[in-house]
Amino acid sequence: MPTAQKRTALWGRTIFRVLGQNRLSQAGVVVTSATGISMVFLWIIEILKGGHGHPYSGIILFLILPALFVAGLLLIPAGFLLQRRLDRKAGRTAEPPPPIDLTSPKFRRVLTFVAIATLANATLVGFASYKGLEVMDSVGFCGEACHTVMAPELAAYRGSPHSRIGCVECHIGAGAGWFVKSKLSGTRQVIAVVLKTYSTPIPSPVHHLRPARETCEQCHWPQRFTGDRVLIKRKYAEDEKNTQLTTVLVMHVGGANAQGSVGIHGRHLDAGSRISYRTLDERRQQIATVSYRDDTGQTVDFASTELKVTPEALAKGETRSMDCVDCHNRPTHAFELPHRGLDREITAGAISRELPFVKKKALELLKGKYGSQDEAKKAIADGLTGYYAATYPDIASSKKLEIEAAVTAVQAVYLRNVFPNMKLDWGYHPNNIGHEDFPGCFRCHGGNHESKDGKSISADCEACHQVLAMDEENPEILTQLGLK
Ligand code: HEC
Ligand code: HEC
Ligand code: HEC
Ligand code: HEC
Ligand code: HEC
Structure with a gap:
């Protein structure tokens, strides 16, 4: 032993x-x-x-x-x-x-x-x-490790309804094939970051984005009958009182019901896509032709009456089968225009309406040209406090806290939307929902697409929404609905 x-x-x-x-x-x-x-x-x-x-x-x-x-x-x-x-x-x-x-x-x-x-x-x-x-697969790896490059997408994501789901839910989704693809393209991206060969800003649309059917529709589906949805939008005028103006819309979101596929969702998508279109530009803003499968199963073709569609331009374009992302292209990287960002902060109470001309002054500061986010932060702080000290000295002392809070909120609007180091400025990424800030729905519904027999794509306001109030100070309809 x-x-x-x-x-x-x-x-x-x-x-x-x-x-x-x-x-x-x-x-x-x-x-x-x-x-x-x-x-x-x-x-x-x-x-x-x-x-x-x-x-x-x-x-x-x-x-x-x-x-x-x-x-x-x-x-x-x-x-x-x-x-x-x-x-x-x-x-x-x-x-x-x-x-x-x-x-x-x-x-x-x-x-x-x-x-x-x-x-x-x-x-x-x-x-x-x-x-x-x-x-x-974590948000930290996708969004934070590549710091400068992904900072804009991460900042916008953080304030969005999807801030609790991972980047991979939309950008990769389930299944082995996409998993391998994503790892290959991820490796290319890491190399681009190391060699600094990436584009600034990161271009959109994402050409190899996975079809929405396999990502968005794992959580939402178009046939779900959402019906009509009341949308209350608040804006603030650039006057001394920062007057609140309210718009009330009833959006006909639709889905599927006894009448079939109805409303905004149902007319474009049901069990599959009903619409395909051909664009002329990289960003899918100029739509040359649209094909629509109607309720009887017939295909109706519409062509633009306004765009100059040369065969060369058409050949360079792209044909897409319409899915969620053609309307909801910014479901999570929802960059704002400066006045929209301010309206949101005033509605949330972060910027006090008691500060005279705060909307007007803040808007001027946000639209300034700055070399970096730090420079912008300083200019906003100095600009706003300086303005009240010079023009409203008693307010500058009696509402010191409100002014400080406003400075932080105005800075936040800048910081989540403008990234000078990535050359990302206001409005770079168009948002395709709506028609006020960008062409959006009016890319097709602006009354400028016609079929051979002279039908045009509907431009009727009420097909999409009922406008119950538009920029009103005290819309009666809200009181009637028991809303405020
Ligand atoms: C709710 C789904 C969703 C989530 C979650 C999501 N994205 Fe996106 N992302 C999109 C869509 C949709 C687009 C652009 C679609 C288009 O127009 O092609 C996009 C575009 C991008 C772009 C291209 C530039 C741009 O702004 O269009 C980058 C970069 C990006 N996402 C990174 C991220 C990162 C990093 C995360 C996590 C922090 C993330 N995404 C989370 C849906 C999502
Ligand atoms: C992993 C699940 C998941 C995926 C994938 C997903 N979403 Fe969502 N989405 C949610 C949740 C949860 C909410 C509700 C958040 C809330 O109410 O705060 C939401 C909310 C929304 C809203 C409503 C926002 C609002 O203002 O009410 C839209 C529009 C939307 N998603 C579109 C999309 C699109 C487009 C995609 C694909 C690019 C997508 N979602 C992918 C989970 C998901
Ligand atoms: C033709 C454009 C269009 C398409 C395509 C589209 N949507 Fe929408 N969706 C809208 C509009 C407009 C609204 C109304 C809300 C608004 O204006 O913000 C809406 C509302 C929503 C909402 C919020 C409704 C609720 O339940 O409260 C969700 C979630 C949503 N869409 C997800 C999707 C998903 C997922 C797809 C793809 C299957 C999709 N949408 C396709 C235009 C579209
Ligand atoms: C093809 C569908 C469609 C048509 C047609 C349409 N709209 Fe809209 N409209 C929308 C959508 C979608 C929104 C955005 C809702 C949101 O902000 O989420 C919107 C937003 C608005 C807003 C609010 C703007 C804002 O953001 O403050 C007003 C006001 C409005 N529409 C008026 C009209 C009027 C008036 C007409 C008729 C001349 C019209 N719309 C035609 C789809 C449509
Ligand atoms: C790529 C082109 C295209 C885009 C972009 C588009 N639509 Fe449409 N839409 C169509 C076509 C084609 C039809 C079917 C023809 C028709 O009904 O006029 C249609 C039909 C509709 C209908 C049914 C109209 C009716 O009279 O029954 C509604 C509502 C609608 N769209 C809302 C929207 C909204 C809201 C947006 C923006 C968020 C939008 N559409 C964006 C092409 C488009």
Whole structure:
């Protein structure tokens, strides 16, 4: 019976032999065991902290450390092979491997060691790969790790109805094929970031965006009968009192009901797309032709009566089958125009209407040209406080807190919409819902697309919505509806 000490020595010698006596394999052993131990240690800390670490911590813990760990593992056989070649060249004969003999204690020791080591490595690498994928799919990885590049999309996303779902839900979705595609295109993007060859701003539309059927429709579907939806929009005039003006619309969102596919959703989409169109420009704003499948299953073709459609221009265009993103192109990266951003902050109470001319003054400041976000922040703070100190000294002292809050809110509007370092300015990304700020629905519904038999695409206000009040100070309809 060997003593405990002897047994340890025997094990030590066997392991030493298995792992090789060459420098490269030994370096591999050191790298692997050092990263392996720190990895497990840091994972335990991360789990105890509930996984709310720094956005980069996941990248280090589940991508970089495991990569080092695997690299160390690979060094071990690489060292063996190299040593064997060197031995052969030098005419040395290496020690023969132990004979395959289960009754030999030496062989059993080697076998046990290899089995345990493989199991441990497989567990570590398996867990790391699983977590690594989770990291790559996280908002932190998509939006934060590439800091400057994705900052605009991340900022707009944070304030949107989708801020609680991951980037991958819309940009990748489920299934193996898209998963691989996304990893390939992701790798290209990481290279573009490292080499700084990306475009500024990041262009839209995204030409390889996955069809909405496989992303948006996993959570929303067009046939759902939403019916009519009351939409209350508040604006503020650029007068001394920042007068509130309210518009009340009943949007005929529709869906599917006893009459079939109705309303805004139903007329464009039902079980599939009913409309395809051909654009002339990169951003899908100029629509040359539209094909519509009507309720009887006939296809009606409309052509623009306004655009100059040369065959060359048409050839450069793109044909699209209409889906959610042709209207909701900014469901989450909803960049605002400056007056819309201010209206939102005033409605939310972050900018007080008690401050005379605050809308007008803030709008001027937001529209200024600045070299960086920091420069803009300073100009907004100085501009607004300076304005009240000079023009309304008593308000500057009696409403000091309101002015400070307004400064923060006006800055926030700038910070989430304008990114001078990415050359992203007001209104760069058109929003296709509506027709007031951008062509939107009127790209087709502006009364300028006709079919051969002279029918045009509906431009009737009431097909889309009932306008119950338009820019009114105290719309009676809100009182009648019991709304305020
Ligand atoms: C609700 C779905 C949704 C989510 C969630 C989402 N996106 Fe998008 N994203 C879109 C759509 C739709 C477009 C543009 C569609 C078009 O016009 O082609 C887009 C466009 C982009 C673009 C191109 C530039 C632009 O503004 O059009 C980038 C970059 C981008 N997204 C990054 C992100 C990042 C990073 C996240 C997570 C922080 C994210 N997206 C989350 C739907 C989404
Ligand atoms: C993972 C689920 C999920 C996916 C995928 C998703 N959404 Fe949503 N969406 C939601 C949720 C949840 C809300 C409601 C948020 C709330 O009410 O605060 C929402 C809200 C909306 C709204 C209403 C916003 C409002 O102002 O009321 C629109 C429009 C919308 N989504 C469009 C889209 C489009 C277009 C896509 C695909 C590009 C998409 N969604 C993909 C979950 C999803
Ligand atoms: C023809 C343009 C168009 C298409 C296509 C379209 N929508 Fe809409 N959608 C609208 C309009 C307009 C509204 C009304 C609300 C508004 O004006 O903001 C709306 C409202 C919504 C709402 C909020 C309604 C609610 O339940 O409160 C959701 C969610 C939504 N759409 C999701 C989708 C999804 C998902 C698709 C694709 C299956 C889609 N939409 C296709 C134009 C469109
Ligand atoms: C093809 C459908 C369609 C037609 C036709 C249409 N609208 Fe609209 N309208 C919309 C949508 C969609 C919105 C945006 C709702 C939103 O902001 O989410 C809108 C918004 C508006 C607004 C609010 C603007 C704002 O943002 O403050 C007014 C006012 C309005 N429409 C008036 C009209 C009038 C008047 C007509 C007829 C001359 C008309 N619309 C025709 C779809 C339509
Ligand atoms: C690519 C072109 C295109 C765009 C963009 C588009 N539509 Fe349409 N829409 C059509 C066609 C084609 C029809 C069917 C012909 C018709 O009914 O006039 C239609 C029909 C409709 C109808 C039914 C009209 C009726 O009289 O029954 C509504 C409502 C509607 N669209 C709303 C919208 C809204 C709201 C938007 C913007 C958010 C929008 N559409 C954007 C092409 C478009």
